[in-house]
Amino acid sequence: MNAPPPVHLRPEIQPRKTPAALMEALKARFAERCSTALVVREQHGRDESSFASPPPAAVVFAESTADVADILKLASQYNVPVIPFGVGTSLEGHLLAVQGGISIDMGRMNRVLAIHAEDLTVTVQPGVTRKQLNEAVKSTGLFFPIDPGADATLGGMCATRASGTNAVRYGTMRENVLALEVVTASGEVIRTGTRAKKSSAGYDLTRLMVGSEGTLGVITEVTVKLYPLPEAVAAAVCSFPSIEAAVRTTIDIIQLGVPIARVELIDANSVRMVNAHSKLSLREEPMLLMEFHGSPTGVKEQSELVQELANGHGGHAFEWANTPEERTRLWTARHNAYFAAVQSRPGCRVISTDTCVPISRLADCLLDSITEADASGIPYFLVGHVGDGNFHFGYLIDPTKPEEREVAEALNHQLVSRALRLEGTCSGEHGVGLHKMDFLVTETGDGAVNMMRTIKRALDPKNIMNPGKIFLL
Amino acid sequence: MNAPPPVHLRPEIQPRKTPAALMEALKARFAERCSTALVVREQHGRDESSFASPPPAAVVFAESTADVADILKLASQYNVPVIPFGVGTSLEGHLLAVQGGISIDMGRMNRVLAIHAEDLTVTVQPGVTRKQLNEAVKSTGLFFPIDPGADATLGGMCATRASGTNAVRYGTMRENVLALEVVTASGEVIRTGTRAKKSSAGYDLTRLMVGSEGTLGVITEVTVKLYPLPEAVAAAVCSFPSIEAAVRTTIDIIQLGVPIARVELIDANSVRMVNAHSKLSLREEPMLLMEFHGSPTGVKEQSELVQELANGHGGHAFEWANTPEERTRLWTARHNAYFAAVQSRPGCRVISTDTCVPISRLADCLLDSITEADASGIPYFLVGHVGDGNFHFGYLIDPTKPEEREVAEALNHQLVSRALRLEGTCSGEHGVGLHKMDFLVTETGDGAVNMMRTIKRALDPKNIMNPGKIFLL
Numbered sequence: 001m002n003a004p005p006p007v008h009l010r011p012e013i014q015p016r017k018t019p020a021a022l023m024e025a026l027k028a029r030f031a032e033r034c035s036t037a038l039v040v041r042e043q044h045g046r047d048e049s050s051f052a053s054p055p056p057a058a059v060v061f062a063e064s065t066a067d068v069a070d071i072l073k074l075a076s077q078y079n080v081p082v083i084p085f086g087v088g089t090s091l092e093g094h095l096l097a098v099q100g101g102i103s104i105d106m107g108r109m110n111r112v113l114a115i116h117a118e119d120l121t122v123t124v125q126p127g128v129t130r131k132q133l134n135e136a137v138k139s140t141g142l143f144f145p146i147d148p149g150a151d152a153t154l155g156g157m158c159a160t161r162a163s164g165t166n167a168v169r170y171g172t173m174r175e176n177v178l179a180l181e182v183v184t185a186s187g188e189v190i191r192t193g194t195r196a197k198k199s200s201a202g203y204d205l206t207r208l209m210v211g212s213e214g215t216l217g218v219i220t221e222v223t224v225k226l227y228p229l230p231e232a233v234a235a236a237v238c239s240f241p242s243i244e245a246a247v248r249t250t251i252d253i254i255q256l257g258v259p260i261a262r263v264e265l266i267d268a269n270s271v272r273m274v275n276a277h278s279k280l281s282l283r284e285e286p287m288l289l290m291e292f293h294g295s296p297t298g299v300k301e302q303s304e305l306v307q308e309l310a311n312g313h314g315g316h317a318f319e320w321a322n323t324p325e326e327r328t329r330l331w332t333a334r335h336n337a338y339f340a341a342v343q344s345r346p347g348c349r350v351i352s353t354d355t356c357v358p359i360s361r362l363a364d365c366l367l368d369s370i371t372e373a374d375a376s377g378i379p380y381f382l383v384g385h386v387g388d389g390n391f392h393f394g395y396l397i398d399p400t401k402p403e404e405r406e407v408a409e410a411l412n413h414q415l416v417s418r419a420l421r422l423e424g425t426c427s428g429e430h431g432v433g434l435h436k437m438d439f440l441v442t443e444t445g446d447g448a449v450n451m452m453r454t455i456k457r458a459l460d461p462k463n464i465m466n467p468g469k470i471f472l473l
Numbered sequence: 474m475n476a477p478p479p480v481h482l483r484p485e486i487q488p489r490k491t492p493a494a495l496m497e498a499l500k501a502r503f504a505e506r507c508s509t510a511l512v513v514r515e516q517h518g519r520d521e522s523s524f525a526s527p528p529p530a531a532v533v534f535a536e537s538t539a540d541v542a543d544i545l546k547l548a549s550q551y552n553v554p555v556i557p558f559g560v561g562t563s564l565e566g567h568l569l570a571v572q573g574g575i576s577i578d579m580g581r582m583n584r585v586l587a588i589h590a591e592d593l594t595v596t597v598q599p600g601v602t603r604k605q606l607n608e609a610v611k612s613t614g615l616f617f618p619i620d621p622g623a624d625a626t627l628g629g630m631c632a633t634r635a636s637g638t639n640a641v642r643y644g645t646m647r648e649n650v651l652a653l654e655v656v657t658a659s660g661e662v663i664r665t666g667t668r669a670k671k672s673s674a675g676y677d678l679t680r681l682m683v684g685s686e687g688t689l690g691v692i693t694e695v696t697v698k699l700y701p702l703p704e705a706v707a708a709a710v711c712s713f714p715s716i717e718a719a720v721r722t723t724i725d726i727i728q729l730g731v732p733i734a735r736v737e738l739i740d741a742n743s744v745r746m747v748n749a750h751s752k753l754s755l756r757e758e759p760m761l762l763m764e765f766h767g768s769p770t771g772v773k774e775q776s777e778l779v780q781e782l783a784n785g786h787g788g789h790a791f792e793w794a795n796t797p798e799e800r801t802r803l804w805t806a807r808h809n810a811y812f813a814a815v816q817s818r819p820g821c822r823v824i825s826t827d828t829c830v831p832i833s834r835l836a837d838c839l840l841d842s843i844t845e846a847d848a849s850g851i852p853y854f855l856v857g858h859v860g861d862g863n864f865h866f867g868y869l870i871d872p873t874k875p876e877e878r879e880v881a882e883a884l885n886h887q888l889v890s891r892a893l894r895l896e897g898t899c900s901g902e903h904g905v906g907l908h909k910m911d912f913l914v915t916e917t918g919d920g921a922v923n924m925m926r927t928i929k930r931a932l933d934p935k936n937i938m939n940p941g942k943i944f945l946l
Contacts, residue, residue: 116831116833118728118831118832118833119831119832119833119834120727120728120832121831160673161672161673161677162673163671167671171648172671174671174677174680175644175648184920184924188920189920190917190918190920190921190924191917191918191920191921192917192921193898193917194893194896194897194898194916195831195896195897196829196830196831196862196863196896196897196898196901197829197831197832197861197862197863198634198636198640198645198647198829198861198863198898198901198902199634199829199898199900199901200633200634200635200684200827200898200900200901200902200903200904200905201898201899201900201905201909201912201913201916201917202684202905202913202917202921202922202925202943202944203681203684203685203689203924203925203928203943204634204647204677204680204681204683204684205921205924205925207647207677207680207681208676208677208680208681208928210677211673211675211676211677212676216676227730228728228729228730230730254593255591255593255701256701257700257701257703294771295771295774297770297771297774298767298768298770298771298774301768301770301771354673356669356670356671356672357669358589358591358592358594358668358669358670359591359592359593359670360589360591360592361592388670388671389669389670390669390670390671420667423667423668423669424667424668424669425666425667425669425671425672425673425674426674427672427673427674428669428671428672428673429671429673430673431673432673432674432675436674439674440674440675443667443674444663444664444665444666444674444675445663445664447657447661447662447663447664448663448664448665448675448678449675451657451663451676451678451932452675452676452678454931454932455676455681455928455931455932457931458927458928458930458931459924459927459928470675470676471675
């Protein structure tokens, strides 16, 4: 077990100085919207990752694209990093000021700008959260499906190429962002697309920005697709004698092309934690949490077929959640799995894995990793967007015990190596951040990472856009 | 009516010289696979666009990634352009050697490398055509849905971000390419992704290459998604009293979220041409050609709903094509519309438009453009992937009459301006090529095009990758 050292502690990474003249200029331009209070800086200098770093030198609360452009112009002039901040739910250290600099809080840019129900699109400011968005479009009969566990901002979800439980049917941010407004490293404002559903007009700058983790530009406006609320929805829980049985059922569902809207694996550990946290009494066995969208007969057909497939693998206790309230309770429990787990070991930090493999490799990838995790003695939970081949171990480590971190990182390392051997990826939806830089090189090779570096250097020659994330220059 | 001059005739565009030493090196490396025969060069120096340009200096028939890498290394050494060639069906002048150089014929790299039916993926060489691919995977019960009119190569379809009739349900190349192998301008071979269905691992190089029209790298391997053949398929033709009625029906279908697999508009001109070309007897009125995929009851539900919507707009004569043979005949006729039109005016060239607008704007965009086309006196046909808001006028011009080209280009200009005002794009699926450079700037603004230029300069500093396409440096 030889985990690599946390990348942000490598000696070549040094915070840059923030010149007093820059701070004066920011204060002059933004007055009380530029904060240097320690508590504010600390709040903006961490995320849900297990990493720690000195906080940013200041936090500026942006209220407009012009604000962001002005911050970037000043940062460029003084050669100081900027880090866009949404609500702080990154799991990979994206928000840490490892090279110093200014945090731009995007939270006040939280207006829904234009709901085009007639075109199934909506344009929002980047600080709008996914729940806020769905609340805003509720009366139109449409919804936005992408749902990472946290109530993240649309800007943050773009930046990390987020997905969640509905991705198996509706795709990820990659498939659902139509256009962005972006402020570049020099403070220029550009638009990357239109509201047309498809386009072959030039390089796909939208998708270059989606997943770029704040390293190529600051996203100041987001246009995404919406979907009609399905005529009928049914959710079900099915328990299985083993994780393997649940996974084999999932593989069958996908290979048969069942248009299932959600199929989530939850291991027995997670069920225990969720029961305790959300006052539920789910059977403490591995389970699939599923949802079917369509016409009433379509939903019936899908769910009958899936029950049959589950039965074939020993699934039992297919329980239905038929009312919207029951479904909300169930999915809220699923979305709270992460926080339920954190609560189960007071004071712990979570080291989260995020591998994603081709669906036929899912059982191979998961089962050996479970054996390793069980043998390690580190408490953990396992949840997965298994319909996409994506799953997360959360190792609950005591941050005061370096040996626990080391064991957890070694488990992660073994898991990623296995996923890459099986033609998968080190990150399905969380991003690379600080945590997966070495894995990225292993996965894509030096050539591809060097191409990313070349693009980064060209678009951000002073390396001020969230530097030290994804790769080191 | 003031159409811009064809961009490849601008004085700043001059073919570069091909040094004798490069030709000797290519001959030494590729022997008879490097051709300088005029007929071969001419065949590789044109496409389905109405533009003409002197042919490339040589054509090299690549048989492996190593071949392509060697060509690129030599081209880079001698600072000479390279233009990848699939089957020559570009509509926008992508293949024209406007700055001279070497055409790389990818047609011999036509092996299907790995069918992973269990993961719904397939990996092919770039010279595989879409029909060849579907033939190769037929026995697995899967299919690849993207179908531009021509039997294009997968490499070419990646390069132009192609789509076609199934995109309304299955997405375009943007959504369906998982990973690429690419040879860069310096001759390096990189991989842009894995077979995982989703990933947040670094910049989305796959989608940067998809739609880059050969200007950033030569695609040497393509991994795409496959889909289970639907349990039930039904196709229908419905005639309408007017194009507006057909379009309003389409808008209703999309806004209601009907998961229709295909919904194609064909105007009365096209029907006449197709009838003549394909020996059919379709009613010579505007029509929608539709296809429904799903379970038998799902298909029944969808088609009943769509019939109701069509009736509401005066649609009549819903005719079903129930057998695979009838369907193939119908869709072959649709795919042949372009060639049927060419045949209808012997010796003509087609100037094809490709605007795509948000669905609610479709009627506005189409109807005024039809009035203008009718008034112009230029023969034309109109077909559209209207479920996506994308449609094509094909103006059939006599290439010996410059005034006809001028009128057609002016019509196109007015149409694109209208589409952009309606928040659409100048190109839904054909690409920018030579033809839409000015439109691209109008659509995205100087900032975005300059960002594209910056990326291009960084990845291809000698500007040897299909130079003079998308934008001028």
